[in-house]
Every structure is written in C-alpha cells, then in structure tokens.
Amino acid sequence: MYILLNAAYPFFTFASKVEYMTIEFMDHQELANEIIALNKDYRVMITSELHEPIQPDGRKLLLKNENTLNKDEIQNILYWKPQTVGEVIYNYWD
Known part of the structure; x- marks a missing residue:
C-alpha cells in the first residue's frame, strides 16, 4: 500500500499500485481518519473523486468539482491530457 500526498495541495x-502513468487508487477510511487527526489541514481524496473524468474542451477545461487551478496547471492538463481527476492530482509530469 502507498500513501500519496500532492506536492502543492x-x-x-x-494506492495499491504506483507505476509510471499507472496508479490504482484505493480507499482506507481508518488510516485516513488517523492521518487527519494528526493534521486537520489534510484532505483525503476518495476513489470516486479520483476517478471523476475531466473533459478538456479545446482551450477550456470542464470539471464538475470546484477547483482553484491556476493558468499553468490548466496548461499542463491541456498538454498532458489526463483522463481523470486522480491523474491530475497525482501526476508524473511535475
């Protein structure tokens, strides 16, 4: 099992598997609760959120969830063309 932490957020x-361009996400609520108890600033991302598709639309990006992505992050998404929110948050291009 792997614990992944985003570098910026x-x-x-x-995850049960982490390889170049492949991450198999998994939920572990008990351990998540323990980590959050140590630092309330952390937010656990669950598999349903991570598997949410993203939809690049030309020069725009359509996401169902609220986000605070900056211009450079959006440019990287449009360039690398990840398919899911999880591929954006835990990517290999940063």
Whole structure:
C-alpha cells in the first residue's frame, strides 16, 4: 500500500499500485481518519473523486468539482491530457 500526498495541495490518498502513468487508487477510511487527526489541514481524496473524468474542451477545461487551478496547471492538463481527476492530482509530469 502507498500513501500519496500532492506536492502543492494538502490532498492525500492511498494506492495499491504506483507505476509510471499507472496508479490504482484505493480507499482506507481508518488510516485516513488517523492521518487527519494528526493534521486537520489534510484532505483525503476518495476513489470516486479520483476517478471523476475531466473533459478538456479545446482551450477550456470542464470539471464538475470546484477547483482553484491556476493558468499553468490548466496548461499542463491541456498538454498532458489526463483522463481523470486522480491523474491530475497525482501526476508524473511535475
């Protein structure tokens, strides 16, 4: 099992497999609760959120969830063409 923490945002999750361009996300609520108890600033990302598709539309990006992505992050998404929110948050291009 892996614990993944985003480098720029306080988002963490769990994975059963981490390889170049492949991450198999998994939920582990008990351990998530323990980590959050240590640092309330962290937010656990659950698999349903991470598997949410993203939809690049030309020069725009359509996401169902609220986000604070900056211009450079959006440019990277449009360039690398990740398919899911999880591929954006835990990517290999940063």
